Amino acid sequence: GIQVEQSPPDLILQEGANSTLRCNFSDSVNNLQWFHQNPWGQLINLFYIPSGTKQNGRLSATTVATERYSLLYISSSQTTDSGVYFCAVMFSSNTGKLIFGQGTTLQVKP
Amino acid sequence: DSGVTQTPKHLITATGQRVTLRCSPRSGDLSVYWYQQSLDQGLQFLIHYYNGEERAKGNILERFSAQQFPDLHSELNLSSLELGDSALYFCASSVRLDNSPLHFGNGTRLTVT
Numbered sequence: 313g314i315q316v317e318q319s320p321p322d323l324i325l326q327e328g329a330n331s332t333l334r335c336n337f338s339d340s341v342n343n344l345q346w347f348h349q350n351p352w353g354q355l356i357n358l359f360y361i362p363s364g365t366k367q368n369g370r371l372s373a374t375t376v377a378t379e380r381y382s383l384l385y386i387s388s389s390q391t392t393d394s395g396v397y398f399c400a401v402m403f404s405s406n407t408g409k410l411i412f413g414q415g416t417t418l419q420v421k422p
Numbered sequence: 423d424s425g426v427t428q429t430p431k432h433l434i435t436a437t438g439q440r441v442t443l444r445c446s447p448r449s450g451d452l453s454v455y456w457y458q459q460s461l462d463q464g465l466q467f468l469i470h471y472y473n474g475e476e477r478a479k480g481n482i483l484e485r486f487s488a489q490q491f492p493d494l495h496s497e498l499n500l501s502s503l504e505l506g507d508s509a510l511y512f513c514a515s516s517v518r519l520d521n522s523p524l525h526f527g528n529g530t531r532l533t534v535t
Contacts, residue, residue, distance in 0.1 A: 343521050353510060355526035356424075362521070398465065400524070407520050408478025410455060412465040 316401050318413035325389050325420050333384040333416045335399030343402035343410060344375050346384050350395045358384070358397075389420045425449065428513050428527035436535055440501040443530045447494055447515030453477070454496040455516075455524065456488055460509040471496055472519050503534045 315338040325331055337344070346358040359366050359373040361382065366373055370389075375382040386393055396415040403411070425448035435441055447454050456468040467480035471490035482488075485503075490496040500507060514526040 345524060347524075347526075354528055355512065355514075357523050357525055360523035400465075402520060406478075408470050408472075409467050409480060410470075410524060411467055412457075414464050 316399060316411055316413040318397075318399055318416050320416060321414065323416055323418045325418065327389060327391060327420055327422050329389050329420075330385070330387045331389060331418070333386070333397050333399075333418075335382040335384070335401075335413055337380050337382075337399075337401050337403075339380070340404045341377065341380075341401045342404045342407065344377075344382055345400045345410070346373055346382070347398045347400065348393075348395050349398065349415070355398075386418075389418075391420045391422055394418055394420050424525040424527065426513060426515050426525055426527035428511075428530050430530060431528065432531050432533075434533045434535065435503060437503055437505060439503050439534075440499065441503065441532065443498040443500070443511055443513075443532075445496045445498070445513030445515075445527060447496070447513075448517075448525055451515035451517050451525075452494065453516045453519060453522075454490055454494070455514045456496070456498050457512040457514065458509045459512060459529075460506075463509075465512070468498070477519070500532070505534050508532055508534045 317336045363377045372385045399413045427446040452473045468482045470477040488498045510529045512529045514524045516522040
């Protein structure tokens with residue numbers, strides 16, 4: 313069936329390290345977004361990126377729609393980067409529904 | 423601040439009761455989405471409205487209903503509440519129908535006792 317899979321499920325980093333989070337999806341998409349849920353539960357939109365590459369400060373994202381995956385890069389991680397990172401997709405065959413992956417829980421240690 | 427307002431922030435109620443959660447989208451946003459986040463279920467899509475019309479429905483229980491009003495605010499009604507309905511309920515809005523960024527409110531934490 314239609315799926316959104318994120319990896320790894322959990323990640324522990326030392327402050328200053330870099331990381332790559334991955335989102336695989338099972339079908340073509342017309343909408344893909346990355347979110348960060350901070351320890352207080354707030355969901356922050358990081359990128360709207362159905363294709364291509366975007367950068368925002370220490371974060372960047374790439375979506376290769378033809379190969380059905382997206383990557384979120386975090387460079388020089390900081391403790392404030394801790395939280396859960398979600399990928400959410402809207403499949404072209406099922407518009408109107410933005411479906412979330414299970415998330416990657418990131419802990420950045422000082 | 424995302425510009426999406428959800429009220430109330432916290433709600434504690436008993437099993438069998440009915441509650442209404444309210445969401446005001448960002449100014450100019452026509453789409454409103456509702457999600458449920460439970461500890462063991464992640465973020466589950468409930469329903470999506472666009473400019474007052476239901477656009478898509480997820481695995482929303484029959485005990486739950488929602489609507490979007492002419493002023494674009496939305497309400498999620500939960501009835502015959504069960505312990506398992508305890509969760510964080512999020513509303514999110516976006517400017518267009520399907521292809522624009524989603525912005526989330528801070529959620530309503532519902533506790534059913």
